[in-house]
Amino acid sequence: MNHRFLSIAGLAAAMAFTGGCSAGKVVPDASAPPVAVVEPAPAPADSVPAWAPRKYEFNPSRTKKHNLLHTKLRVRFDWQKQYLQGTAELRLKPYFYPQDTLVLDAKGMEIHSVSLLKGGDGAPLKYEYDGKELAINLNKAYTRAEEYVVEINYTARPNELPAGGSDAITSDKGLYFINPLGEEPRKPTQIWTQGETEASSAWFPTIDAPNERMTQELYITVDPKFTTLSNGEFMYSRQNADGTKTDYWKQELPHAPYLAMMAIGEFAVVEDQWRGKPVNYYVEPAYKSTAKKVFGNTPEMMEFFSTKLGVAYPWAKYAQVVVRDYVSGAMENTSASVFMEDLQLNERELLDKNWDGIIAHELFHQWFGDYVTTESWANLPLNESFANYSEYLWAEHKFGADEAAYLQMDEMGQYLDEAETKRVPLIRYHYNSREDMFDSHSYAKGGRVLHMLRNIVGDDAWWASLNLYLTRNKFSDVEVAELRMAFEDVTGMDLMWFFDQWFMNAGHPELKVEDSYQSGQLTLRVTQKQDTAYAPLYKLPLEIAVWAGGKKTVYPVTIDEAEETFMFKVASEPQLVLFDAEQQLLGVVEHQKTDAEMVFQFRNVDQLAPKLEAMAALEEKLQDPAVLQMYQAALKDDYWRIRSAAVTRLSGLKEGQAAAVEPVIRQMAQQDKRGAVRADAILALAGWGGEKYKAVFEQAMRDSSYEASAAGILAYAGTGAPDAKQKLAQFENETNEEVALALATYYAVQGGPEKYDWFTGQLKQASGGQLYYLLQSFGAYLASNSQTNTPETIALLGDLARNSSQYYVRAAAYQALMVMSEKPEVKALLDEIRQNEKDERLLQLYGG
Structure with a gap:
């Protein structure tokens, strides 16, 4: 699973955002997780550190009493009630010891009947059910050599489960109906499942533990307009007399129950293949033409990983489906990964974004997690x-x-x-x-x-x-x-x-490194400073790189004591000593270097981290000609993130001090090959007095890159030009999140009552991170436009605060309502929301 999350600390901090528009403010990227920077309060010297491991109850693997061999499911749906009507046939045998009782995980279901199947006949079995576990009394004690099959008729009612979830997986109800009655015009009707960690048992009875494995069959009955997806191979589709169809999927290789999945929707299926196996991409029809541009590296990834591992991709097919309102980033269900809607991109968005990381992540799970699973x-x-x-x-x-x-x-x-x-x-x-x-x-x-x-x-x-x-x-x-x-x-x-x-141990090495040179000898002193009450004394094999006389020499060392001294013969005083030359160590290293050494490091070490370290160390010393020249070189670096970092740091120069770099940055704002760098350069120019760059900003608003366009919108707004509202209004129909958030940032403080409809329209069609940030700007907008604090506004925010599936969206809506808390009806609504909220993270935030 690839997860995206907000911490409560980050959520609270982000909600302090006032929505003010500044030409220097970078538009938040709603496609990436909002990042929290936590600043812990300093602890007294004799206290336990805030980060110290806490002692909780021991959590072993699940004891195996039964071996779940095979699961056969037949499911259909009540869209009105958001129920699943299911029949489960489970084939099992005792793991080792004889068993006369079978206990299954089955969350929030209505159990209609339980039978023991023999041939075509079923004999009723007695059972007890407490809403979480189904305890079945078998007809006898079975030995490990005896298999048996139980049939369970049930109704899964996911929306009636208690709310739960985590930062990584924001909901745990297992089965999700999206726009089930078609009442939201901009949202497709879908059903999808999410099993990790133990939520598959919210839609079918099972032994919901990662150390269990089963083969699987799934018969899905739906309206013929829907396309279905599940694990394994698609076997056939059968038309039914009642006008429905039943799709049959079969998973012949065993996998853990939490990896079982289904997805149902009006998807476009874009076909691909690897070594003759189907590799298909399921997306909304509007994104059919770009699906292969988003997911198209998948076959190459499959070949790369299969060749390197010496284990060919093991499953019958590989499908990737994009769904709405997903509760995490993505999930590696066996042979069928599910992804959040952010992966649906149009041609213009593809200029800025690449989702190969998350695609590779879920694909590699097909080996590490699915083929071999944590116990x-x-x-x-x-x-x-x-x-x-x-x-x-x-x-x-x-x-x-x-x-x-x-x-x-x-x-x-x-x-x-x-x-x-x-x-x-x-x-x-x-x-x-x-x-x-x-x-x-x-x-x-x-x-x-x-x-x-x-x-x-x-x-x-x-x-x-x-x-x-x-x-x-x-x-x-x-x-x-x-x-x-x-x-x-x-x-x-x-x-x-x-x-x-x-x-097996907590923490990381915290090292202090000191070097000195005398009489042809370099002395390196290394001290491990981490608190060994909570972290080990580390053994660290690594390399030291030394540049002297323009020549680089590498010395391998092993650090395994609290304090150590290493000595090396070096013919002349080193120009640079680079600790951990391969830049592979996880830890914190304190190593003081002179400005000259940092400049040398930037120019001579061909690695990203040392270059960025030098730039960060010297950003306050741009008056030094050597440092400024280093930054000028960085503006021309082949790697775009170096160029971006250079522009961002140079933007802090005062207008009069920027003369040496301003022409280059102005050119980058218009011509850099990377949209993100053009955006950074535009915002740098805005900080140096936007009026004279109006033409550049106007051009940027029409940039092919949405990132650069959004930066141009903010920059032009920051000029105070009398036609700013008119210029910005032409982008109001743009659906891209960067552009929408740029407009929202400006309208939060400069938009009058006439922008109310735009804001509410955006809120109704946005989701996830974009909706979270829009709500912050909307709160600031409401604070300066009290005439828009209408019953319609209260109802809109109240619905989001009570019913959004994403906890951070509920919190942002609650915070926006706080702007109107002097109204008795809003105060009552806030009280109601607090009283009915079940998520501990939000109760902590609300003070409830």
């Missing part, structure tokens, strides 16, 4: 760390070292942000909720740890070890020791030390 949620990094790292592997292969290095830097940042308030082992049996496992430890830290492991064993051993892990454990459930043993069996190395310190 318990405590071992989730065995799924997610690998899927996370696949994004790096694909970027390295397809887009080059810089793009891959940027992903690594981003992962490091995500983990270190989370580490300010949370430090736990990657593999952790003590957790409060299994949903807590879906964090930046399991994803971001885990991916970086795998990169270090690859660096230690070498590429050949890395891929050979993964091959052994997959082939030895195929169609089974695993724990972390099995990964370690695969690497040890291939390499002959004892890797317990690596797995212990990185997988």
